[in-house]
Amino acid sequence: MYRAIGTVKSRAFRVLWMLEELGQDYDLIAAAPRSDEARKYNPLGKIPALVDxxxxxxxxxxxxxYLADKHGALTAPAGTPARTQQDAMTLWLIDEMDALLWTAAKHSFALPEAMRVPDIIPALHKEFARNAEGLTKRLGDQEFLMGDAISVPDLLAVHCLGWSFGAGFPALPDPLKAYSKRLRARPAFRAAAAR
Known part of the structure; x- marks a missing residue:
């Protein structure tokens, strides 16, 4: 059985949702970032971690x-053009959405107050809104980002979209709202959120 380390209200949620989508049993070990518990699994105290x-x-x-490859689900096969396209989407989401959200979080509460630059946040909001429009175009009329099956980029994107809402970023384009709402209604998402 897997052991997931982190909290539901963190990037660990992505891992929990993935485990639920895969139908895998796991224990959640509650650990806040930089806590003694988190440092047992990552010397930097970062979450999430997964023990396998x-x-x-x-x-x-x-x-x-790792989980997608190990279980052969929610991913295109490694070494295929489809996987390269999936990985490109995943990396784009990390660069253009996750990084902006994390930078805003650092300058809102995570960094020591003397190191924060709150004046950067409006620029991050504007950049995120531009990237949300780009994601809307990439989604097009597909059900999922990579076509007709849910995959790793969908879990990452929906987590980022929810994070943006909670962090007070600009409203999302209607197609992204509908996409996020549809995926958040999945039983696996709800099971992970209930943890």
Missing amino acids: GDGVLTDSVAIMT
């Missing part, structure tokens, strides 16, 4: 990719 047997895995996207 003797292995300890870190970074939410790396963990999701």
Whole structure:
């Protein structure tokens, strides 16, 4: 059985949702960032971590990719053009959405107050809104980002879209709202959120 380390209201949620989508049993070990519990699994105290047997895995996207490959689900096969396109979408989401959200979080509460630059936040909002329009175009009329099946980029995107709402970023384009709402209604998403 897997052991997931983190909290539901963090990037660990992506891993929990992935485990639920895969139908895998797991225990959630509650650990806040930089806590003693988190440092047992990652010397930097970052969450999430995932324990699989003797292995300890870190970074939410790396963990999701590992789980997708291990279980042969929610991913295109490694070494295929479809996987390269999926990986490109995943990396785009990390660069153009997740990074902006995390930078805003750092300058809102995560950094020591003397290091925060709150004046950067409006620029991050504007950039995120531009990227949300780009994601809307990439989604087009597909049900999922990579076509007709849910995959790693969908979990990452929906988590980022929810994070943006909670962080007071500009409203999302209607197609992204509908996409996010549809995926958040999935039983696996609800099961992970209920943890």
